[in-house]
Amino acid sequence: MSFRIRKLPLAAVVGVVAVAGVAGVAVAASPISGSDWPYDGAAKGQQYTLAAVGDIACEPADAENESNPASLKCGSADLGGYDAEYATARQTLGLHPDAVALLGDEQYQVGKLSDFEGSFEQAWGGLKFIERPAPGNHEYYSYTKKGDNEPAQNGTGYFGYFNGHDQNGTPNSQGQAGDDTATNQGWYSYNLGNWHVISLNVECNSAAFNNDCSTTGGGLLAQETRWLANDLKNNNEPCTVAYWHQPTFSATTDSTATVPASAPGAGGQEGGVADAWWQLLYSNHATLVLNGHEHAYARLRPMDPAGSYDPKHGIPEIIIGTGGEALDTLAVSNGVYANPNVVTGYDQGYGVMNLTLKPHGYSFTYKPALAGAGFGPSALDYSDSGSGSCQG
Template identity: 30%
Template sequence: MRLRLLALVLPVGLLAALGGSAANARTNADTLLSQGKPVIASSIEDDTLTAGKAVDGSTSTRWASSEGVDPQWIRVDLGQAATVGRVKLNWEAAYAKGYRIEVSDDGTTFSTIKTVADGNGATDDLTGLQGHGRYVRVVGTQRGTSYGYSLWELEVYGTTDSSGDTQAPTVPAGLKSTGATATSVTLSWTASTDNIGVSGYDVLRDGNAVATTASTQYNDTGLTANTTYKYSVRARDLAGNVSAASEPITVTTATGGTGGFVLAAAGDIADRCTASDSDCIHPKTAKLVEAMNPAAVITMGDNQYDDAHLSDFQNYYAKTWGKFKSITHPIPGNHETYDDTPFKGYRDYFGSIATPQGKNYYSWNQGNWHFIALDSNDFVKEEGLREPAQLTWLKQDLASNTKGCIAAYYHHPRFSSGDHGDNPDADALWQTLVSARTDLVLNGHDHHYERFLPQNADGDKDASGPVQIIGGMGGAPLYPVHAAHPATAKIISDFGVLKLSMTDSTFATQLIGLDGKVLDSSPMYSCH
């Protein structure tokens, strides 16, 4: 481990004077906000030097970026908006000579509150800052060594907007049901307001809280056919204040026979870490899958990192998501091609589950749904694996389908607001699926969550097109997101698992976060 030591000796009188001045400058800015909070980075040097090590409160663990590359960044989510007055950076030997401190309300658009051009390592204690936002990012623009950037600790100090807040949000209004099947009810309501900010909503069924969601929609699943339920909603703010419950409504589920079932889905899953590491995410997302008790599990590629050897699958994926192997319908991503023999570890681990029809692509049915699992590596030109035979097979499979609803999933998304961006090479798949009036398309590759409104072949809003969802938040480090597409309904940079509630003629989706709360809910869609 590379270490950097710096000794500084000052006269006692000068220290006292500096201490008094610093204390005045730090008024209302000395509450540590960043420790233990979610954090992502542009890169890591290896699996032991993850971004979470920079906010774990320990000066013996650290984050390190890839070596020899500018720029690099690390971003911490404070959990709520705050006034930021101080940032303290404890550098390892690989320090930044040039860097800037940025803040953002949404994690996408950042403004600079401090620029440093003459950093010399050790500890930088930046006080007197004037910033406001939920996200704080340190962007290294010039390395001080030939290595990368490495921090023992990143500490952000300030005051959260909710400090001292005792005012509850307004009562949610306009609660209504937008659809009901034999086993589910879809609800929507008008957003509450708050003097600081609404953090979420509790959904009450028959007087008992059944879920907490950040959105103004919720799909209540696992219900009994031909049964009447009473619903109300209450709002919460960042300080924990809770509104009164809304006026209740009653909803009666449909009679039985609609073939309802639940699926769990995610991509970009098993980093090379285990549950013994608190920063390891795939054990946590596996627990979400277990809580859903799904009829089947869909994976959208990059099941195992980094090179997807069989030993990696056995040491990591198998211990978490591997619990659901018997009900999993996987597809490969680009990382499955990085094995010494492309796809070998993937095929050896999953066996016939991965190639039930002899290829990496196949189809299967559940209820009135036809699911198509595709290998988009065949359509990514830079991978050199183009294989037109898969497209011919896809057209034949769609033509012979007799089910009323269609879902497809593959790794590389046609449209994305994430780090990889749009993928024109996947256009042949997208065009074919749109022409067949496919209802739902699931992807991975970009490590974030993004739900689109129904789109046509050109990516424009069109009610007759499929709903596309990027679900690359299954466990691998998150990627930054950029300006959302015009057809983007919701974009979230966070980990979780997709919960898909399907019937013979409808579907609705939810993103379930690591804490079990609903981060996003779609409307209930009818199959084309």
């Protein structure tokens, strides 16, 4: 692999219809002769652009959310707000992507359908036809922090928005976010050229999963894990990228006495259960893992399932939780990243990854589109870019 990093000093760093070329999705021929993107995806041959980001839209300050704390809504000085989510949407639009991998927490705080319609849709609705989402904790769990008290939606607003719904707001059982059934909560895969792309749902501590986070046995997460194993077994593409919300390896969680930041699950329970997925992906020579949840950008070295550096067979993890809602702080101790596998990180602004999928490899660039609150123009000087080869 080759990489180019344009870094801020460490002290500053810490301070739509269907997808053209996507297998299994019907693509109507363009009625416009010689039209530009988005209808020319098939003409790109074997190279595709995948935009990737998570943690996007603030909670709208509408009548339904009137009793919720103002600090958690669009307009709060502590959040990216509409400015940030519009900036990342414009940045994505400018990439002319063939598909957009949404890495969870598309809509805060609990992802009600009205919240999606009042915030996410306003900025990102023009890209909906090429969005390929994964859900996050804010689409499934209740939110009772910081004076809020909102019940869990268990994916209802998420599926209602991306899959469509009936006149009563009941989500369709199938759609671009995958199935919404008792046996499948929105995990699916698709192909872009030589690339097999997998979207997973790790929100297991929810009523929809019967609060069962075991990857073995008869629970829903165990069924998803068996589906993943079968999907990888039947995959004939040489390149594989998988994405879900909570990362297996953390960039913003400090080391503890029991779980070092470089250990599986340092970022939380869901990241821990995804260790079983990492093992499957590693055994099947996956190329990349993408995550959100941590509101920062971080690129980690190729790792084995234990979190050890493995330059030959390991999988790089890239966290892109800078879609617009808010920012976290990268974990650093004495000027060094708490997770030694973090190559570079950025927590001063909002931006989207541009991932170019090639026949036998990839290249990427990450640049911020908007500085976060309290950061000056120099926050936009950061960039990260590189390339790698497929292992399959």
